Amino acid sequence: MIKNKDICLPGDFLASIEEFFPGSGVYEMNGNVYASILGKIIYDLKERKVSVEPIKKPSIYLKRETTVIAKVEHVARNLAELKILYVEDTKTQTKLTAYLILKRKSSTLKDSNFLKPEDYLRARVLTTEGNIFVSIRGKNYGLIYADCPICGNPLHPLLKNKNVLVCNICNFKRRSKVSLLYIRTKS
Numbered sequence: 001m002i003k004n005k006d007i008c009l010p011g012d013f014l015a016s017i018e019e020f021f022p023g024s025g026v027y028e029m030n031g032n033v034y035a036s037i038l039g040k041i042i043y044d045l046k047e048r049k050v051s052v053e054p055i056k057k058p059s060i061y062l063k064r065e066t067t068v069i070a071k072v073e074h075v076a077r078n079l080a081e082l083k084i085l086y087v088e089d090t091k092t093q094t095k096l097t098a099y100l101i102l103k104r105k106s107s108t109l110k111d112s113n114f115l116k117p118e119d120y121l122r123a124r125v126l127t128t129e130g131n132i133f134v135s136i137r138g139k140n141y142g143l144i145y146a147d148c149p150i151c152g153n154p155l156h157p158l159l160k161n162k163n164v165l166v167c168n169i170c171n172f173k174r175r176s177k178v179s180l181l182y183i184r185t186k187s
């Protein structure tokens with residue numbers, strides 16, 4: 001008798017070989033058919049075949065509105081590719097790739113210094129289906145850490161204009177979208 005359940009784990013008994021032929025995602029042992037992967041059980045009554053359909057790996061720890069810490073990898077004209085390093089809400093480390101759309105309407109964003117590879121951002125997740133897209137809108141989101149491209153020292157936001165980062169050593173300046181949670185280091 002076949003127990004009809006939706007999800008199976010690898011090693012779960014699915015049927016005897018007399019009942020169903022093994023399809024994909026299963027294996028046969030001693031006349032029995034077992035699941036070889038985590039997935040959905042499909043009993044094909046017409047073909048008398050049992051298969052396990054793999055479940056698409058969901059971004060378990062990434063939901064909409066999740067806050068993440070990400071590092072900028074590449075900056076294209078209107079898109080930045082990021083690597084999500086850390087999920088704040090669940091305190092998990094990841095290496096997921098995410099994208100940030102750069103709207104070039106405001107004058108700040110026209111600046112080529114707006115985002116650079118190696119910048120660290122605090123962002124929130126917009127979508128997790130297909131590609132992950134994040135946003136840095138909101139005062140707690142944006143740059144949280146960047147180094148000076150000239151001398152390598154940490155940049156710090158100006159007190160009077162937090163969207164301007166300045167190097168205390170060589171006076172290099174750049175405009176960006178800076179988070180209120182920018183990490184202040186001693187330098």
Ligand SMILES: [Zn+2]
Pocket residue numbers: 148149150151152153167168169170171172
């Ligand atoms: Zn500098």
